[in-house]
Amino acid sequence: MMQVSSVEAQNRFGQLLDKAQREPIIITRHGRPAAYLISPQDMEALQRAQAALREVPSKPEWAAVCAEAWNRVDEELGSFADEHSTL
Template sequence: MQVMSSVEAQNRFGQLIDAAQREPVGITRRGRPVAYIVSAQEMEELLEARRLRGDAQESAHRRWADACADGWNALHDNIGSFADEHSTL
């Protein structure tokens, strides 16, 4: 991955855009990374991967919540049955 300073990026913006079409370009300020420039295609792929990851997490949370609800429902049914069997009224 190519890396350049923010001043260099300003001075060579056209070259920066060309380089980003081939690979991500890191931008530094005072020697520390502050940004990455990527091609439009790479950005679309990153956004799609993020969306898919979010969908997968949401699905996992939904399955977990359903499993918890099923467990509570089963527990409630068992307690209700136990209470019915042992009721003295």
């Protein structure tokens, strides 16, 4: 991944726009990443990934869904424990 200072990015902006179509570019200020220049395709992929992550339930939500499903199984089929169970 190419890395340029913010001053260099200002001076070479047109070239960097072309280069960003092939690979992301890190723009630094005082030696630290300040921004990334990426292609529209990369941005769309990042937005799709973020949207997909928002749809994943949190751990407490996931636990509640699993517990609810197990309770329905238990109600419909009864307990799986028998006289030999250590439960």
